[in-house]
Amino acid sequence: MSNEQMTxxxxxxxxxxxxxxxxxxxxxxxxxxxxxxxxxxxEAQDLDVYYGDEQALQSVDIEIPEKQVTAxxxxxxxxxxxxxxxxxxxxxxxxxxxIDGELLFDGKDVYADDVDPVALRRKIGMVFQSxxxxxxxxxxxxxxxxxxxxxxxxxxxxxxxALRRAALWDExxxxxxxxxxxxxxxxxxxLCIARAIAPxxxxxxxxxxxxxxxxxxxSKIEDLIEELAEEYTVVIVTHNMQQAARISDKTxxxxxxxxxxxxxxxxxxxxxxxSQRVEDYITGKFG
Amino acid sequence: xAAETQDKSADAGFGQVSRTKDVAFRxxxxxxxxxGIVALAALLxxxxxxxxxxxxxxxxxxxxxxxxxxxxxxxxxxxSIAIMLLIALVTFPLGVGAAIYLEEYASDGYLTRFIxxxxxxxxxxxxxVYGLLGLGLFIGLFNIGYGSVLAAAFTVSLLILPIVIxxxxxxxxxxxxxxxQASYGMGATKWQxxxxxxxxxxxxxxxxxxxLALGRAIGETAPLIxxxxxxxxxxxPNGPLSKVSAMPMQxxxxxxxxxxxxxxxVVAAGVVTLLVVLLTINSIAIIIRxxxxxxx
Numbered sequence: 001m002s003n004e005q006m007t008x009x010x011x012x013x014x015x016x017x018x019x020x021x022x023x024x025x026x027x028x029x030x031x032x033x034x035x036x037x038x039x040x041x042x043e044a045q046d047l048d049v050y051y052g053d054e055q056a057l058q059s060v061d062i063e064i065p066e067k068q069v070t071a072x073x074x075x076x077x078x079x080x081x082x083x084x085x086x087x088x089x090x091x092x093x094x095x096x097x098x099i100d101g102e103l104l105f106d107g108k109d110v111y112a113d114d115v116d117p118v119a120l121r122r123k124i125g126m127v128f129q130s131x132x133x134x135x136x137x138x139x140x141x142x143x144x145x146x147x148x149x150x151x152x153x154x155x156x157x158x159x160x161x162a163l164r165r166a167a168l169w170d171e172x173x174x175x176x177x178x179x180x181x182x183x184x185x186x187x188x189x190x191l192c193i194a195r196a197i198a199p200x201x202x203x204x205x206x207x208x209x210x211x212x213x214x215x216x217x218x219s220k221i222e223d224l225i226e227e228l229a230e231e232y233t234v235v236i237v238t239h240n241m242q243q244a245a246r247i248s249d250k251t252x253x254x255x256x257x258x259x260x261x262x263x264x265x266x267x268x269x270x271x272x273x274x275s276q277r278v279e280d281y282i283t284g285k286f287g
Numbered sequence: 288x289a290a291e292t293q294d295k296s297a298d299a300g301f302g303q304v305s306r307t308k309d310v311a312f313r314x315x316x317x318x319x320x321x322x323g324i325v326a327l328a329a330l331l332x333x334x335x336x337x338x339x340x341x342x343x344x345x346x347x348x349x350x351x352x353x354x355x356x357x358x359x360x361x362x363x364x365x366x367s368i369a370i371m372l373l374i375a376l377v378t379f380p381l382g383v384g385a386a387i388y389l390e391e392y393a394s395d396g397y398l399t400r401f402i403x404x405x406x407x408x409x410x411x412x413x414x415x416v417y418g419l420l421g422l423g424l425f426i427g428l429f430n431i432g433y434g435s436v437l438a439a440a441f442t443v444s445l446l447i448l449p450i451v452i453x454x455x456x457x458x459x460x461x462x463x464x465x466x467x468q469a470s471y472g473m474g475a476t477k478w479q480x481x482x483x484x485x486x487x488x489x490x491x492x493x494x495x496x497x498x499l500a501l502g503r504a505i506g507e508t509a510p511l512i513x514x515x516x517x518x519x520x521x522x523x524p525n526g527p528l529s530k531v532s533a534m535p536m537q538x539x540x541x542x543x544x545x546x547x548x549x550x551x552x553v554v555a556a557g558v559v560t561l562l563v564v565l566l567t568i569n570s571i572a573i574i575i576r577x578x579x580x581x582x583x
Binding site for chain 2: 121145
């Protein structure tokens with residue numbers, strides 16, 4: 001299968017180490033991971049995306065580093081969600097979508113002919129704008145990825161670990177059999193995050209994960225995202241600039257028409273952007 | 288009604304707005320509802336009263352007889368249930384399979400739209416035409432026997448298949464796309480998504496549609512006449528190829544007898560039995576459906 005080729009480089013394939021054994025790869029592992037921080041994991045080269053005749057992204061070049069939070073901001077309709085959905089090829093599900101250019105994940109073009117999009121999505125987890133848990137039990141929701149990906153291991157332990165990482169365990173440990181839909185909106189979104197990280201993907205894509213939540217739930221999700229970056233490469237789309245400033249290491253600003261206006265360290269973007277248009281956008285002069 | 292009947296002295300200076308049309312429309316809608324319900328209730332009551340004294344254990348467990356006091360319904364009752372079970376076995380997998388293909392797999396091209404349009408048309412084709420098709424196809428071509436259980440079940444299956452497909456499609460379409468996205472985002476294949484996410488969520492709707500279609504099937508007479516099902520058989524069917532009659536056929540037959548005992552008493556007993564079987568099938572299916580709903 002193509003995913004073997006895709007991950008033949010130094011990063012370990014999740015196929016080889018399917019079940020994250022709880023306890024063994026906690027903090028020790030993540031500090032080790034932090035040392036490699038800065039290596040590019042995702043790279044777009046001259047990426048164009050069209051929906052029918054309409055161009056959604058214009059020659060985007062970006063290098064997203066490993067194990068950091070990269071925020072993607074910009075006005076509505078600027079293509080930030082489109083960019084996110086290119087990374088795990090969710091745009092394949094849209095018939096009219098058409099992609100040009102290269103998008104490299106771990107050095108391999110995800111749009112190459114021999115890449116299986118289903119195998120790709122097993123390495124790249126996704127959290128959506130509005131919480132979308134399945135009408136199944138909390139346990140089955142978290143175990144969903146393990147089941148469909150055929151991961152073997154101690155499901156009870158993996159589910160507990162994922163729920164702990166998602167800061168939900170203490171709230172739901174006594175009701176794992178009750179439906180995921182019985183939780184509040186903020187809890188549902190953390191359940192979706194637990195579901196996404198349970199199979200231990202390399203990248204976590206988040207499409208405005210807090211936009212449907214109240215401020216308390218939002219701040220919980222934000223704390224969580226910063227912690228997750230110790231182990232995962234997080235790319236988060238947000239329309240909330242304060243949120244981007246609070247939680248991200250790098251920020252990409254897309255502007256109308258689907259072009260990437262600027263991409264740099266978050267501090268630099270918010271304090272001293274290169275481009276006047278980005279400064280205008282950040283300071284609220286338009287958008 | 289309190290708002291409408293407010294007395295004029297309560298006018299606080301805002302003026303009054305006429306509710307005449309509100310009240311008139313409300314009464315009209317109530318009348319429309321009552322006409323349907325009252326007519327149905329009167330019909331049921333009439334039949335039920337006629338059936339008193341005729342619908343007894345002997346009627347349900349005996350074969351038909353020329354003497355109305357000894358006439359029984361057993362072969363037609365068993366025949367109808369056997370046909371019904373076969374229809375459910377045939378239409379459920381075929382209907383759900385076709386619906387899944389059309390909703391989840393087929394690309395939205397001319398061919399798909401053409402098929403879609405024709406399924407909708409097929410749902411409106413008169414049942415007697417399906418009878419002719421069944422006669423030509425199952426009896427003429429496949430030679431599975433005039434009036435056999437299989438021929439009857441297959442023919443009526445063709446008749447209700449479009450209804451099952453359309454209602455299953457609607458149920459599948461009503462599954463929110465965010466659920467599919469969540470599943471695909473987890474690295475599920477199409478089949479895993481359909482099996483784990485789409486079907487469980489659509490199943491109550493699919494079952495409701497199938498139940499309604501079966502309700503239509505149990506009352507069908509015309510296609511059975513066309514495939515030469517006998518109006519009266521004296522033994523219960525002992526195999527898929529044996530001759531079968533169904534409840535509506537037997538009732539139709541009795542209604543044409545000269546004796547008034549047949550025309551009123553025996554026919555009424557048959558009709559009540561038919562309705563009870565129909566309601567039983569529906570309730571069983573609804574119970575199954577509710578169980579399913581609770582589990583998901």
